[in-house]
Amino acid sequence: MTIFIYAVLIFLVIRFSVTVFNFLSNPKLPRTVKHYHDKVSILIPARNEAENILLLLESIRHQDYKNYEVIVLDDNSTDETYNLVENFANKNQNFKAVKGKVLPTGWLGKNYACHQLAELATGKYLFFLDADESIQRGLINSLIERMEVGQLALLSVFTNQVMKTLGEILTVPLMHFILLNLLPLRLVKFSANPAFAAASGQCMFFNAKNYHENQWHQQVKKQIVEDVEIIKLVKQSNYTAEALLGNQLIHCRMYKNLAECLSGFSKNLLAGFGNNILILLIYQLLVIVGPIILLFYFNFDLLALPITLIILSRMMISYLSGQNVLINLILHPLQMLFFLIISLISIKKHILKQGTWKGRTIKAI
Known part of the structure; x- marks a missing residue:
């Protein structure tokens, strides 16, 4: 004993x-006052997200970045997700709704949806977001600034979590508790060891050229924790990646009850x-x-x-x-x-x- x-x-x-x-x-995403003009492809896989998707789309529409496209892939939803996005896209030219293909054998759903989205994207950067999030003004410029300064292939951000019910308060904080109690987050970038790997699939920002050359989601097509596996692969391939905290620039309400x-x-x-x-x-x-x-x-x-x-x-x-x-x-x-x-x-x-x-x-x- x-x-x-x-x-x-x-x-x-x-x-x-x-x-x-x-x-x-203090591993938070630094805010920047600089403004960039490179095209950003905002890519959103959505499966049965009718309750959440419009909040995200509205937050994107009101952010301060100009040169962007938004592609929402409806991953065989059984609710009104596609119709809601299509109606929104008809009124906002930067937005587009597409229907995903049938999930093939050997893939997990989100990984295949992200793979399809990347094939449709035309931006210099690929910005993968989950449908239950909202972004704030300044986020995209801050992401690009960090990518450029650090010459990163991938930047992942852990979002600030929105919690409204007791069930959420009792469980959601565990995510940051485990992360920040076990992993020195700065070492994700400064150590070449893949053991120091952490990422959040809620916010994955890629250099598009690097992504297309390596097809990251295809390489992890069967992985449940695809975000961590991707950042491990990025580091193993001798590229630079970083994981930071959201600094109130991006929010997510993951779940709505216990x-x-x-x-x-x-x-x-x-x-x-x-x-x-x-x-x-x-x-x-x-x-x-x-x-x-x-x-x-x-x-x-x-x-x-x-x-x-x-x-x-x-x-x-x-x-x-x-x-x-x-x-x-x-x-x-x-x-x-x-x-x-x-x-x-x-x-x-x-x-x-x-x-x-x-x-x-x-x-x-």
């Missing part, structure tokens, strides 16, 4: 050190750990079970250090991700409980091959 306690404490110190590094390095959160996050959590059940369980043991054991194993004086580190970590991560610090501190125990629940659901889906999303079966490889 003593060895396990020391392991928990050491892992906690390591995670705290990573969080401090992220906090001090059931959607549990289903959505469990879909790809285990895949984010390389589909290695043992690694995920060890992580849960150190992050969740370990601190609970500490509560019973130590006296209050000895608990001061781990409690302080956990509180400071949550404060820094909440600040960096633009979330409510006080709410995350108060709800931390419940958020950890739901993290454990999501992990167990993800493992169950993986073992029983029950993964589905928007009516399609998802099989990990």
Whole structure:
């Protein structure tokens, strides 16, 4: 037991050190006052997004960039997604609605939709967005500035998350918690090691020439966590890539209730750990079970250090991700409980091959 306690404490110190590094390095997308004029292809895969898609299209229409095209690919929706986009496009010449092809064997839906979109694009940059997002003025210029300064093949941005229900508040902050507690985000760019890889499929900004030469989505056509796999491939191919936080320039409401959160996050959590059940369980043991054991194993004086580190970590991560610090501190125990629940659901889906999303079966490889 003593060895396990020391392991928990050491892992906690390591995670705290990573969080401090992220906090001090402040890995947010810098805003720019410069204006660029290169053509940007904004590419949006959409499957049953009638509730969300117009909010995104309106936010694009009102942003401050001029030279762009928007292509929305309707991925065999069963709702009014295509009709809504087509009507919007008829009134706004920069927008276009297209119908996606039938999903071929060997592809996952989103990956194939993005591959089709890239084939239709004509811009210098390819800007992939999810349909449940909204963008702010200044985002596109800031993305291009970062691409040009860093000579990047890919820039991915973790969006600021919009949360309106208790179910969302109990689960969505876990995404930034895991990211900023485990990975020094600046090393995605400055280390050539593919192990330092993170990306968000909600915002992927590519150099179009580089993308077409490498066909990134085709290379990961079967991957559930395609965003991380793409940025690994980019780095392995000796190109430069970067991942940053959204800095309030792009927002997303991923899910609308607890059931959607549990289903959505469990879909790809285990895949984010390389589909290695043992690694995920060890992580849960150190992050969740370990601190609970500490509560019973130590006296209050000895608990001061781990409690302080956990509180400071949550404060820094909440600040960096633009979330409510006080709410995350108060709800931390419940958020950890739901993290454990999501992990167990993800493992169950993986073992029983029950993964589905928007009516399609998802099989990990």
